[in-house]
Amino acid sequence: MKEKKMRTLAEPFRIKMVESVRITTEEYRSEALKRSGYNPFLLHSSDVFIDLLTDSGTGAMSDRQWAGMMIGDESYAGARSWLHLEEVVKELTGMPHILPTHQGRAAERILYGILGGQGKVFFSNTHFDTTRANIEFTGATAIDVMPDHSTDPEIDLPFKGNIDIHKLKELIIQYGAENIAAVIMTVTNNSSGGQPVSMMNVKEVRELCDDHNLMLVIDGCRIAENSYFIKHREPGYEDKSYEEIAKEMLRLADAFVMSAKKDGLVNMGGLLTLKDNTLSQKCTNLLIISEGFATYGGLSGRDMEAIAIGLKEVFDPDYLHYRIRSTAYLGEHLKLMGIPVVWPIGGHAVYIDAKKLYHNIPVKEYPGQALVCDLYTQGGIRCVEVGSVMFGKYDEYGKLIPAKNELVRLAIPRRVYTQSHIDYVIEVFDDILELKDQKRGYRITYEPPFLRHFTAQFARMD
Numbered sequence: 231m232k233e234k235k236m237r238t239l240a241e242p243f244r245i246k247m248v249e250s251v252r253i254t255t256e257e258y259r260s261e262a263l264k265r266s267g268y269n270p271f272l273l274h275s276s277d278v279f280i281d282l283l284t285d286s287g288t289g290a291m292s293d294r295q296w297a298g299m300m301i302g303d304e305s306y307a308g309a310r311s312w313l314h315l316e317e318v319v320k321e322l323t324g325m326p327h328i329l330p331t332h333q334g335r336a337a338e339r340i341l342y343g344i345l346g347g348q349g350k351v352f353f354s355n356t357h358f359d360t361t362r363a364n365i366e367f368t369g370a371t372a373i374d375v376m377p378d379h380s381t382d383p384e385i386d387l388p389f390k391g392n393i394d395i396h397k398l399k400e401l402i403i404q405y406g407a408e409n410i411a412a413v414i415m416t417v418t419n420n421s422s423g424g425q426p427v428s429m430m431n432v433k434e435v436r437e438l439c440d441d442h443n444l445m446l447v448i449d450g451c452r453i454a455e456n457s458y459f460i461k462h463r464e465p466g467y468e469d470k471s472y473e474e475i476a477k478e479m480l481r482l483a484d485a486f487v488m489s490a491k492k493d494g495l496v497n498m499g500g501l502l503t504l505k506d507n508t509l510s511q512k513c514t515n516l517l518i519i520s521e522g523f524a525t526y527g528g529l530s531g532r533d534m535e536a537i538a539i540g541l542k543e544v545f546d547p548d549y550l551h552y553r554i555r556s557t558a559y560l561g562e563h564l565k566l567m568g569i570p571v572v573w574p575i576g577g578h579a580v581y582i583d584a585k586k587l588y589h590n591i592p593v594k595e596y597p598g599q600a601l602v603c604d605l606y607t608q609g610g611i612r613c614v615e616v617g618s619v620m621f622g623k624y625d626e627y628g629k630l631i632p633a634k635n636e637l638v639r640l641a642i643p644r645r646v647y648t649q650s651h652i653d654y655v656i657e658v659f660d661d662i663l664e665l666k667d668q669k670r671g672y673r674i675t676y677e678p679p680f681l682r683h684f685t686a687q688f689a690r691m692d
């Protein structure tokens with residue numbers, strides 16, 4: 231029998247509306263980058279050709295979502311759109327208390343503001359930037375509990391996003407269960423390369439939390455993408471649907487935090503869901519003070535309609551296959567070129583090992599920041615450093631304590647770019663390879679006390 235030829239991965243949608251993007255010259259981009267203090271976050275979007283800064287809120291909504299927005303009920307309390315969203319989220323999470331927020335970090339601020347405080351400790355497979363900032367802002371401590379091998383960008387394992395159970399057991403004993411605010415499982419694990427978490431790992435964490443009476447929080451803004459990896463990599467889940475897998479995982483948690491701007495397939499929105507009635511009342515009071523009434527949070531009715539529809543669409547098998555394989559397409563082609571990528575490719579982004587690629591630039595000169603600047607200058611591509619700019623700290627003498635890895639993230643917006651856009655990104659890396667032997671990076675000229683990568687400014691090390 232003749233072997234079937236692998237066909238081009240075609241987008242499972244048709245384009246109904248287009249947005250013009252501007253093509254600029256290298257000279258123009260060099261000046262724009264200089265004006266922004268060499269921080270792509272401070273660029274004007276009109277000066278960006280391919281925007282891979284984040285996949286958060288940058289996706290394209292479907293015709294059904296846009297149609298839903300037209301029937302959004304903007305009543306202040308008890309709106310139909312709220313009831314629709316509440317029904318969908320309760321079915322997904324199995325939790326009775328649903329709190330809408332304007333985005334995920336608002337849900338984090340509410341929950342961790344109540345659970346945190348001086349002397350409290352949070353453990354996670356990896357805290358992302360806003361999670362860590364919201365925890366540390368309360369005076370609490372955020373500790374990542376990853377297996378040693380997870381920081382090796384080249385090792386090929388199916389679930390590199392898992393928490394290290396052995397380390398977690400030791401840390402619980404070390405800090406004392408009474409001082410531990412919560413264990414947070416981030417799925418997929420964004421900071422470790424968008425790597426998935428296995429169902430077995432979450433079950434083991436649940437058992438450990440039960441043994442010590444600890445709270446388990448799932449930060450599941452990419453819960454559908456994680457479900458895809460479980461179905462295709464973890465034994466026993468081959469015949470389950472993606473939505474069934476997500477439901478099983480979420481029922482292991484005491485709380486669920488979500489930025490709906492990812493797997494909710496919307497441009498704005500977030501969720502906090504809870505099992506405990508007393509904690510829910512505290513969070514609801516803080517929600518009303520800071521976000522809005524309990525049945526809309528920081529959202530309009532049309533936003534809630536779009537999220538309710540998006541949380542169903544995201545589990546469509548055709549969409550998820552396209553989503554995961556189109557991201558892998560970029561990563562696999564870069565690897566073939568000799569670009570060091572975090573392997574295997576995660577669900578929402580491709581991560582470049584900037585320290586290995588720009589091997590002549592010392593960590594204290596931020597090789598990841600050098601790469602994001604070069605990608606913009608060479609091709610108008612905007613992306614983000616996930617290394618010592620984002621996660622580095624200083625010791626008592628002001629010396630940099632670097633992050634474990636110096637990565638650059640190319641985050642793929644959902645349903646936005648076609649294969650030709652991605653092929654263009656791949657071609658720009660030909661120019662990057664010609665720059666890999668450069669020896670100078672950047673220094674920070676301004677930084678705020680929290681989340682410095684958003685607004686920090688840099689100068690070249692000339």
